[in-house]
Amino acid sequence: MPAHKNKQPKPSILITGAAGALAQQVIQRLRETCNLVAVDARVRVELGDQIPSYCIDFNKRTFEDLFRRYQFDTVIHMGRIRSSQLSRMRRYNANVLGTQKLLDLSHKYGIRRVVVLSTYHVYGAMAYNPALIDESAPLKSAGLSADLIDSVELENLASIYLWRYPELNISVLRPCNIVGPSVRNTIAKLLASPLAPVMAGFSPMMQFIHIDDMADAIVLASQKPTRGIFNVAPNDWVAYQRALELCGCTRVPIPSVPPALPRLILRTIGLKRFPAYLMDFFKYPVVIDGRAFENEYGFTPKRSLKEIFRFYRDNKKPL
Amino acid sequence: MSLVSFVKSLLVSSELDEQINRIRKPIGTLGYDPWGYNNEAVKFGFSLVKPIYEKYFRTEAHGVDHIPAEGPVLIIGNHSGQLPIDGILVGYALASRKKNPRIPRAMIERFFPTVPWLGNLLNEVGAVLGDPVNCARMLANNEAIIVFPEGVRGSGKLYRDRYKLQRFGAGFMHLAMKYNAAVVPVGIVGCEETVPSIANIKPLAKALSVPYVPLALPIVFPAKVHLNFGPPMYFKGGDFSDAEIDERVDQVKTEINRLIEKGLTERKRLF
Numbered sequence: 001m002p003a004h005k006n007k008q009p010k011p012s013i014l015i016t017g018a019a020g021a022l023a024q025q026v027i028q029r030l031r032e033t034c035n036l037v038a039v040d041a042r043v044r045v046e047l048g049d050q051i052p053s054y055c056i057d058f059n060k061r062t063f064e065d066l067f068r069r070y071q072f073d074t075v076i077h078m079g080r081i082r083s084s085q086l087s088r089m090r091r092y093n094a095n096v097l098g099t100q101k102l103l104d105l106s107h108k109y110g111i112r113r114v115v116v117l118s119t120y121h122v123y124g125a126m127a128y129n130p131a132l133i134d135e136s137a138p139l140k141s142a143g144l145s146a147d148l149i150d151s152v153e154l155e156n157l158a159s160i161y162l163w164r165y166p167e168l169n170i171s172v173l174r175p176c177n178i179v180g181p182s183v184r185n186t187i188a189k190l191l192a193s194p195l196a197p198v199m200a201g202f203s204p205m206m207q208f209i210h211i212d213d214m215a216d217a218i219v220l221a222s223q224k225p226t227r228g229i230f231n232v233a234p235n236d237w238v239a240y241q242r243a244l245e246l247c248g249c250t251r252v253p254i255p256s257v258p259p260a261l262p263r264l265i266l267r268t269i270g271l272k273r274f275p276a277y278l279m280d281f282f283k284y285p286v287v288i289d290g291r292a293f294e295n296e297y298g299f300t301p302k303r304s305l306k307e308i309f310r311f312y313r314d315n316k317k318p319l
Numbered sequence: 320m321s322l323v324s325f326v327k328s329l330l331v332s333s334e335l336d337e338q339i340n341r342i343r344k345p346i347g348t349l350g351y352d353p354w355g356y357n358n359e360a361v362k363f364g365f366s367l368v369k370p371i372y373e374k375y376f377r378t379e380a381h382g383v384d385h386i387p388a389e390g391p392v393l394i395i396g397n398h399s400g401q402l403p404i405d406g407i408l409v410g411y412a413l414a415s416r417k418k419n420p421r422i423p424r425a426m427i428e429r430f431f432p433t434v435p436w437l438g439n440l441l442n443e444v445g446a447v448l449g450d451p452v453n454c455a456r457m458l459a460n461n462e463a464i465i466v467f468p469e470g471v472r473g474s475g476k477l478y479r480d481r482y483k484l485q486r487f488g489a490g491f492m493h494l495a496m497k498y499n500a501a502v503v504p505v506g507i508v509g510c511e512e513t514v515p516s517i518a519n520i521k522p523l524a525k526a527l528s529v530p531y532v533p534l535a536l537p538i539v540f541p542a543k544v545h546l547n548f549g550p551p552m553y554f555k556g557g558d559f560s561d562a563e564i565d566e567r568v569d570q571v572k573t574e575i576n577r578l579i580e581k582g583l584t585e586r587k588r589l590f
Contacts, residue, residue, distance in 0.1 A: 127429070127432040127433045128450065130452035130456070201438075202438070202439065204355075205353060235347065236348050237351045237352065237355075238347070238349045242351075256435050284432065287354075304348055
């Protein structure tokens, strides 16, 4: 029998949020073995001739054309707009309505695997959080900050579709802080900067995952259609202020009590990398338990905290 | 030499350094566990508490070897004295015992994590927010945990109520049964006299969002402290009614009362 008859066709995968550093890593890992289509609502990413790339708003009709044209097997949704970006209304449109559209289309066009990238921020930071929060814990952040409502809503939608359409095989990943080269989220900017604000007297426990490890985790998840919600975090922890020290950051304390005072200060300064709505994440720990994902997917992060922090220390730009 | 290393060299002897390092803890690559416990902070804490334990309160601990060398343990004691001095002394007694020392964890009031500096400091030396989920996870990690089931009812009580056990929460019993943990009762005598309070200034406590504000002298008296640990008690798990659980809690309470009586009899004078 000729060899080419045994050859499995390459799976076709839609990757949203393709302009992000993490998506780029995922694309690098999958480009040889899969037919990829990259989409980003913000910019069109140049990925060479092999990978069609589009700048499309999910809520526009043209988005459906992609599903018609490419017959996707898998969707990896990394297109969540972070809370530090855009206005609340635009985020709601992109994250909630856009995700709903994406999931509806996935259902309509018979997608067999959907991976949704969420965030551990959905658990919310508060003084009474126990450590090692598992996936069944309530998502408190919607009640704590209006800026995180769209992230929780996105998850709720994914959960509804997960149960309503089991054939979609939806997995929601809730990673801890993703850091590493070219990551531009809030925490990565803090670790990279020479001066980093801290809440005076508070140094909550944090978890960090290297962007390469997170990309590996997403690739693993995309290849095994286990439905469910999974935290993704290494079994290693460090206090925020210690992490800053190890990254060579000079800590700048912000008065932390009464709580109204730091909120006022942060809103006045308007620092993008230390926004008021994330203030409590720098006061109280949100330590998640990533063991369910590790066990299900046989995932072990390869980059240690020391390695992550060494990168930031070695690449520190002087003031 | 950095300031931290200099202070460490003054406070932490190499012997202590080794002793703490020898006690295995489930910590990550940077010396922390998920609750914020930190080996280096424990070394400082141990060095600072030593003179307080030995010289200031002249603590006498009996039966500390009753605490099993390994496996999940709940150390249940009577809470008193407005400040969590009793927890610190019980913790030090176990961490400094000659044979098989262990660094115990302590469940603390929900109010502490909201206090700048203090909350983190307590976490670093092993104290953890008193949440049943935390306690369960730590028992699963084979930790020894100090619990005062009276909570603020015990620590905030007035001097006239000294050595009268307040209502015990039953949460510890549920967890002990579920995780097959040894329950080691401890009767603490002396801490009631460290900060004797004659009243609780409730309006001020409410205004400050703290559990209580004692009307007391702003001094911690050097009362002599007696710690009497009892033999471990084991309670088989199963489907029990609340009344049956309460009965088991009462067994522990009775044992603690006996140990308190023992301490009071042993005590020759208050200071």
